[in-house]
Amino acid sequence: MQAILKPNLLRLFIILFALSFYSCRSYNQNIMFRGEGSVNLDKLKQSLANVERNYIIQPNDYLDVRVYTNKGERIFDPNGELPFGAPGGGASQRGGNRTSGGQNNQISNSQFLVQYDGRIKLPMVDYVKVTGLTLLQADSLLQTLYATYYVDPFVTTQVTNNRVFVLGSPGGQVIPMTNDNMNLLEVIALAGGVDGGRSGGGTALGQSRFGRADKIKIIRNYMDHDPIVQVVDLTTIAGLKQASLHIEPNDVIYIEPNQRLFFEVFREIAPIVSTVLGTASAIITTVLLVNNLK
Known part of the structure; x- marks a missing residue:
């Protein structure tokens, strides 16, 4: 009996480890722009297209x-x-x-x-x-x-209004520019903060992602081949000075999600783990019943 169960348990642990590794890779792919100045133009344009399609028409538009x-x-x-x-x-x-x-x-x-x-x-x-x-x-x-x-x-x-795109942890949002002198802090505030106003409403499984105040990217002229990328760190005095930076129409502000790795991985693999454990439990129960009938 033990000789039968041990290989099955070993296979189960191997499967769980592989799923965890895959989920880590899947989570890391959710980080849109890596590096201080790197931008994936194709992914950026696709994200902006998705945001624009979901834009809700408002008065004064x-x-x-x-x-x-x-x-x-x-x-x-x-x-x-x-x-x-x-x-x-x-x-x-x-x-x-x-x-x-x-x-x-x-x-x-x-x-x-x-x-x-x-x-x-x-x-x-x-x-x-x-x-x-x-x-x-x-x-x-x-x-x-x-x-x-x-x-x-x-x-x-x-x-056709002047607007700014906010991507990342607040979710895709289109922020209309109410005046020509808006700065970074104003835009982030209108988006609900670095986490989109969900800091108190997230669940333990990380259904709402917290944003990183030290990893805010301003992407300008994104339609060009060489967009201008500026990284702002709002956790420092120097970064707060940069927060008064003038925002121009069609700027993209990307707030990197905080890597809550454990909760993200758990959320990714929970349904698969449940299926694997259910199957393993059924196999073990069947083996035990067969042995008891002998």
Whole structure:
């Protein structure tokens, strides 16, 4: 009997050790940017795309609304002649003209203000409540409304406000810039702190990650091949002085999660360990029953 159980227990310990090693590697992969100045551009752009898709429309946002018909043809003020978004119409038009397709004809930007009551005034469909919706949800809603007037409409919306992206321990957040003089501390405060305001709400298994105040990265010009990366340590006096650093539109602030290794590994392997232990228990019970029946 002991000769049978010992190999099984040895195999069980080997499996648990392998799972722990794999979970450590899996956890380490969650650290997005390693080193003082290193940035994985592909991962950064993918993270920003995910954040933007989940952005919730808020009052005072400016939306660039583009409407197409027949699944591709531009119909929204094609010649730039209609006063869509004029201040007198309850919405606001910003920006100048842009050239489309490299040709000389110019198409005016159709940007509309989300008013304090959460509604936006659009041509033909009039007032539409969009606050609380993601951009994809707003696209679907407007597409349904414009289907009354056009065949197979296709709508895209984009927020054109100046904003800052906060990644890492606070979760992906888009912070609108309320003024042109915002600094790092203001942005972190609006994001809920280095841990996203969850320092008192996390569970023992680390479902909410605590951020590292000594590992805050400001990434600028991330669309370039060589973005500028500055590491700020808020645990020192020198770092606090850097915290007054002026934040520019489209800056990325990455707050590295604290490596609570034990809880993270335990959370990763708990379901697998439970399955392995259940299987091992069933095998041992079966072996004992067979031996008792002999």
